[in-house]
Amino acid sequence: MREITYIEAINEALIEEMERDEKVFIMGEDIAIGYGGGGVFGATRGLLEKFGEKRVIDTPLSESAIAGCAGGAALMGYRPIAEIMFGDFLPLTADHMVNITSKMRWVLGGHADVPIVYRTAYGAGVGAGLHHSQSLEAWFAHIPGMKVVMPSTPADAKGLLKSAIRDNDPVLFMEHKFLYKRLKGPVPEEEYLTPIGRGDVKREGEDISIIATGAMVQQALEAAKILEKEGISAEVVDPRTILPLDEEIILNSVEKTGGAVIVHEAPTTGGFGGEIAALLADKGIDFLDGPVKRVGALFCPIPSSPEMEQFYLPNADKIVKAAREILTFSAGE
C-alpha cells in the first residue's frame, strides 16, 4: 500500500469530503494561503484553488467568532469545518463549544443537527512552547454533546476526519502537530471511513496493555519493542476517540493481559487517563494483577528548550518503567 504523511492524509480527507458534499466548507485563520502551502502546516493545501473563497474562508483573528459562526451555519444545514490553528486557542472557542453548539441538539429536543468539525493542531515535541503545545482534550471530553477524536496514524487521521465531517454532532478533531510531517504510514487509495467511537489494537501482546492516545501511541509502540527484548509482550491499545470511548476494547485487552499502563501527553493530573483508570477500577477490577499506572506529562507549563521539553514529556522509557513496576508487583503476589 502507498504511504503518505499524517498531514497529507488530512488534506486528502478534506478534499474528498468537500468534493462529495457542497455543504461542507472550511473557515479559520490563514487557511486559504497561509505560509504558501495552505495553512500554517499545509493541511488545507490546494483547497482555495479547488473550492474558491466562498468555501475556503480566511477569517480575522477571532476564534470565538469562528466557533460561533460554525454553530450558526451548522444549524442552517451547512457542515462547517472550523480550523482553530493551535489547540492552545481552544479556550478562546470554549464558550461556543461548551455552552452552545454541544447543547443545541438537546435543547431543541433532538430536532437539530449540529455537524461541526473543530480541527486543531495540538501537542508538544517541536519546541513551540507553552502557548502552542498543549493537549487540552480532557476539558472537552467532559462535555455532553461533544465528540473528541485523536488520531495517531495517517490512516486513522484520514478515515476519522471523513467520519467526523459526516457526523451530525460537533466533533473536536485533534491533529498532533509533531506527527504532521514526521509520521508516514499506509493509507488506502480507495475510499474508506473509520468509525468514531471504536478503538484499535495497534500491536497485539499478552503480558501488559499500554493504552495510549495521539502521539503517545508511537511512544507506546517503541516501549513495546524495548519490552519485547526483555521477554515481555505488550499490547498497545489506541482508543482513537476518547469521547465516545470504546470501553470494550480496553476491558478486553486488560482481561487478557492483567495489567494496564495508561499514557497521554497531557499532564497526568486531571488528564483523561484518570477516566480510563476509573473504568478499569469500576468494570475491570477482577482482571487486574497489579496497580494501574498513568504516564503523562509533568504538572507544569510546557517548556521550549529541547532538553526541558523531553524531560517534561512522557516517552517510551517512562512507559517501560511503569510497565516493569506493574509486572514486578504482579510477580510478587
Added chain:
Amino acid sequence: MELSNNDLQKMLYWMVLGRRLEEKITVLFRESRLRGHHHPGIGQEAANVGAAYGLQEKDCITLIHRGKLPELIKGMGLKDLMAGYYAKKEGIEGGRAPTGSHMYGDLSKGIIPGPGIIGSAIPLAAGVGLALDRDGNGAVVECFFGDGASNRGDFHEGLNMAAVMNLPVIFQLVNNGYAMSVSAKKSTRIQSLSDRAQAYGIPGVTVDGNDVRAVYEVTEKAIERTRNGEGPSLIECMVHRWTGHSISDADIYRTDGERLEGEKSDPIVRFKNELIDEGILTEHGCLDVEKQVADEIEESIRYCENECHDPDPSDIMRGVYASN
C-alpha cells in the same frame, strides 16, 4: 413596506400582548406557579415589535432574554411558549430549558435559540447570516441583544466578521441603559453605542425605541440594504427598563425618579394615542385589543394548568447525540 391601518393595529396588538404577557408572567412567578428565570420585557415592546414586524417567513432571528415578541411574531405559539414557562412536556423545549431565559427556539420558523451567555448570540447570528448568504435567497437574520452584550468580545468579533464577509445580519441593540445593576454610563465612555458601527465600517443608527414606527422604518431600511447585498447594520433602540433586571432583583441601584422615567414615555400609551388621533383606532377598539389579549393569555394558562403534562425525567438523555 408602507404600513397599512391593518398593520398598525396588528402592531398595537403585539405590543399589548407583550406587555400583558410579561405582567402576567411576573404575577405567576410571584405566586410560585412558575420557577426559573424571568426578565420582564415591560417597556421594550415598541423596540421588539418595530424590529421584528417587517421580517419575512424566510428570515431568521436570534433571541434576546427580555421580551418574547420577536419569536411570537415569527410564529411561535403563545400556548407553546407559556407551556415552556410552565416546564410542561407540551411546551417549547419540554422542560429542558428555562423559557424565561432564551435558549429555546424553532428552526423551522427561523427562530434560533439564544445562548444564556449574553452576547454569544452575536457570532452565532453571523454564522446564520453566512448560511443565508450562501443559500442566496435574500433572507436576513436579525440578532437581538442588549447594551450589556455590546461590551462582550463576541460583539466585536461577531460584528467585524459579519461586516468583513458582508453577511445579511441586522444587529438590533436594545439599549435600556442597564446591564443588570450596572448603568451603561459606567460601562462605556461613548454616548451612542451605535457609534461602534464605524469601527466595523457598517451603518450605525440610534433610534427612539419607544416609537414603534420609527424602529420599524430604520429596520426596514437596514433590511432593504442587506437584501440588496450591502451587508450588515447596527441599530440601537433607546428604551427604558421599567423593572429590575429579573424578578429576583430588588432594583436598589436606581432612584424612584429613574425607575419611573420609563412610564412617562410608555410606548403603548404613545402608540395608542397616535392611532386614535389619526382615526385609525377608537378607544373602544383599544379595549377590544385588551380583551382579546387577556383572553388569549388566560386560555394559555388554562391550557398549561389543566391540559399539559409534566415531562418524563428519563427523557433528558434523548437528543444529547444524533444517535440517541
